[in-house]
Amino acid sequence: GNSVTQMEGPVTLSEEAFLTINCTYTATGYPSLFWYVQYPGEGLQLLLKATKADDKGSNKGFEATYRKETTSFHLEKGSVQVSDSAVYFCALIQYSSASKIIFGSGTRLSIRP
Amino acid sequence: DVKVTQSSRYLVKRTGEKVFLECVQDMDHENMFWYRQDPGLGLRLIYFSYDVKMKEKGDIPEGYSVSREKKERFSLILESASTNQTSMYLCASSLRGDTQFYGYTFGSGTRLTVV
Numbered sequence: 332g333n334s335v336t337q338m339e340g341p342v343t344l345s346e347e348a349f350l351t352i353n354c355t356y357t358a359t360g361y362p363s364l365f366w367y368v369q370y371p372g373e374g375l376q377l378l379l380k381a382t383k384a385d386d387k388g389s390n391k392g393f394e395a396t397y398r399k400e401t402t403s404f405h406l407e408k409g410s411v412q413v414s415d416s417a418v419y420f421c422a423l424i425q426y427s428s429a430s431k432i433i434f435g436s437g438t439r440l441s442i443r444p
Numbered sequence: 445d446v447k448v449t450q451s452s453r454y455l456v457k458r459t460g461e462k463v464f465l466e467c468v469q470d471m472d473h474e475n476m477f478w479y480r481q482d483p484g485l486g487l488r489l490i491y492f493s494y495d496v497k498m499k500e501k502g503d504i505p506e507g508y509s510v511s512r513e514k515k516e517r518f519s520l521i522l523e524s525a526s527t528n529q530t531s532m533y534l535c536a537s538s539l540r541g542d543t544q545f546y547g548y549t550f551g552s553g554t555r556l557t558v559v
Contacts, residue, residue, distance in 0.1 A: 363544040374448075374534055374550035382545060420487070422547070430475045430494070430543040436486035 333358045337421045337435035344411055345443050352406040352438050354395075354421035362423040364388075364397055364404040365432070369418040378406075378419070413442045447471075448551040450535050456557045463522040465554050467535030474540040476518035477548065478502075478510065481532040493518055494540065525558045532556075 338353040356362065363382045367375040379388030381397035381404065388395050393408045404421060421435040451466040467476065477492040479502075489502030491510040499510050507529060511519040518537075522529055532555050536548035 363547075365547050367547075367550075372553075374450075374552045375536075375548075376550070377547045380545075380547060424544050424547070430538055430540065431489070431492070432543070432548060434487045436484075 333362070333423060333425060333433050335421050335423055335433055335435035337419075337438055340418075340437070340439040341441055342438060343441045343443065346413055347410045348442075350406070350408040350411045350415075350440070352419055352421075352440070354404045354406065354435060356402050356404065356421075356423050358402075358423055358425055360425055361399075362425045364395070365422040365424075366393070366395055366404070366406050367420040367422060367434075369420065369437070371417070375420060411440075411442050413444055416440055416442045448535055448537055448549050450533075450551040450554050452554050453552065454555050454557075456559060457522075457525050459526060459558055461522075461525045461558075463525045463556070463558075465520040465522075465533055465535075465556070467518045467520070467537075467551055468516050469518075469537040469549070470516065471537060471539070471549065472515070473537035473549075474515070475538045475543065476512065477536040477538075478508075478518065478520045479534045479536065480504070481534055481553070487534065490520065527558050530556060530558045 334357045365380045366378040368378045379390040381388040384399035418437045424432045448469045478490040479487045493512045509521045535551040
């Protein structure tokens with residue numbers, strides 16, 4: 332079946348460090364891929380998305396590229412800020428899945444000043 | 445600004461009580477979902493609905509039921525609350541046929557404690 336695997340947390344970095352959060356997926360066909368972010372005490376917000384192979388999603392300095400050959404959608408940011416501290420979820424949806432998104436388990440990111 | 449609204453941010457209920465969690469969206473979305481979120485377990489789908497009066501079981505429906513009498517409102521019901529239902533509950537919605545392009549819109553969550 333379809334699944335999403337993302338790196339275990341928590342991840343702790345210093346401000347201005349480079350961030351990578353790994354995400355790989357298993358799916359038949361051509362899923363759409365998402366990254367969601369959950370700030371403390373809040374619901375999830377869509378951070379970025381990519382709907383086909385080689386697409387790059389970007390938002391708020393974060394980027395992720397849809398790599399079909401490696402079935403990956405790693406999240407990157409060149410210089411993190413304290414305000415980026417949150418839980419990040421990788422997710423996929425297949426067109427045939429009747430609108431059900433499959434989420435990874437989430438990665439908690441903490442940024443030290 | 446379009447949104448999904450969950451009626452309570454924090455709720456404390458006693459074991460055995462019947463609990464209603466309400467979710468309302470103003471985006472005319474057909475699809476609505478209820479998840480629970482627990483540390484180390486990520487998001488788990490409880491129930492979802494594709495249209496008024498329709499419901500489908502998710503991965504962990506036991507101990508829960510749902511109601512969708514109007515398109516904009518999707519209620520989660522704990523028939524007899526138990527301590528293992530203490531959790532963060534998240535409601536989400538999406539537009540049929542567009543979910544693969546736009547994903548879900550989530551509410552802010554309800555943190556339920558059953559004592």
